[in-house]
Amino acid sequence: MKTAKKNIITLATLMTMLGQAPQALADYPFIEEPIDTASSAWHMSDSGYIVGTALNSQNIVRIHPAEGTLEIPLPQGATRCFAPVVSNAGVVAFRCRVPVPGQGTADRGFVFQNGAVLPLELLPGGRADYSYPVGIAGDGRVLARGVFYDQQNNFHSIFPFLRLLNNEVQRVQTDFPGEEWGIDPAGMSRGGAFYIGNDYTSGEFVAAVNGTSVEYPQLNGNALMISGVDDYGTVAVRTVFGRVGLWGGGLFGDITPALEAGLGSLSDDRYQIRGLNNANQTLVGRLNNYEDYLRAAGVYDPSQSRVLKFESDFSGDGRGICAVGALLDIDSAGNALLMASMSGVDQYGEPVCLPSQPVKLHRQHFQPGDANCDGAVNNFDVDAFAQLLTDSEIWGLLHTRCNQLEVGDINSDGLVNNFDVDPFVDLLL
Secondary structure: OHHHHHHHHHHHHHOOOOOOOOOOOOOOEEEEEEOOOOEEEEEEEEOEEEEEEEEOOOOOOEEOOOOOEOOOOOOOOOOOEEEEEEEEOEEEEEEEEEEEEEOEEEEEEEEOOOOEEEEEEOOOEEEEEEEEEEEEEEOOEEEEEEEEEEEOEEEEEEEEEOOOOOEEEEEOOOOOOHHHHEEEEEEOOOOOOEEEEOOOOOEEEEEEEEEEEEEEOOOOOOOOOEEEEOOOOOOOEOOOOEEEEEEOOEEEEEEEHHHHHOOOOOOOOOOEEEEEEEOOOOOEEEOOHEEEEEOOOOEEOOOOOOOEOOOOOOOOOOOOEEEEEEEEEEEOOOEEEEEEEEEEEEOOEEEEEEEEEEEEEOOOOOOOOOOOOOOOOOOHHHHHHHHHHHHHHHHHHHHHOHHHHHHOOOOOOOOOOHHHHHHHHHOOO
16 A cells, blocks of 8 residues: 555656656657558458458458458459448458349448358338448448339338348338438448438437437538547538538537647638547548648547648658548557558669558557557656646657557556556556
8 A cells, every 4th residue: 555655755756857758759659560451441340350442443442450452352343442441350241333124223231241242131011212322340241222113113201220240131220201212321430320311401410329319400500511420429510611520429520729739720621521439539621722632631539639730751761651642440449441642762863752551650569658659568657647737738748659648558548647646657567
């Protein structure tokens, strides 16, 4: 049991060291892993699977560090296949344009499972055109869309449905206004929460979480564009007037100021925002102009209200992102997937941007107590830990590579405060 004297001395020692500011570290909290494929990546699972398609949409590949690259067999007669998503077990759902007797061609959904490609069957009682998956949960449930016609060939509705783990199909019912006139499912979290919307009329959306529908109305009269949802129903949104943020619990949290600080000044409504994990980390980017589009990308970290930037790197040393072409996905651990060019050198040793390819950015994680973010927990962390307790904002500016909860919440209660001092001292002994 710790004594009172030990607590007092330790805290006093920490406080007296505040005058020695820690050195700032590079704002680059990711380790790059270029994905060796000619395909364009689309989606990744928490278990490490990545799926993508070739630029001509004539193949779908599944990539895994231990299993290598697998080319998914396509349905007979398929001419265009794209938008694959993958579960933790490697189940792949995707969309293909295929011939349909009496109708020419139509988009259909398919699932690759246990070595076979199966059609994404719809509910009985009619037919569906342009049915395709829009998301997949980590356990393999598939969220899909259908344009449903009854047996008399009358248009019925656009509606979302779920393919369950036993291959049964279940229509998603909501009390959303105008359901019979077009409810589009739009995305799904890895835990199975999903969001759907009626942007044909009001621009409002509903997130379904554990069977409960949560409505997200317009913000200040402007329709929302939702691009990510976590397992608890928090959504990442962009509005038509250029604000971006997170909406949960009936409140809109505007993260645009953090984007301005992290990625440059806000000059128009061309922000894009994509992907949200359970830590509310959000993949973001800007499309102002060609140069800014290449440079401006990052992950918003709510614990410090800042953006972890994917820096351009024209030094030619092979470290860093040279150009970001597309923001794609973020997994539960905060790793990012994007299409990007890496920096490199040409035959004359001059810095160049290499051809664009999928790149996975592994978020660097730091141990509890590693307050100076150097990869070790020792006495060199005392100054930084003291500053984290007394001025977390300054600490965040000086230690941009790591997350304050990750390194400072020593007692795992979700807070960084004086109750973490004793556990921190124990780590040093």
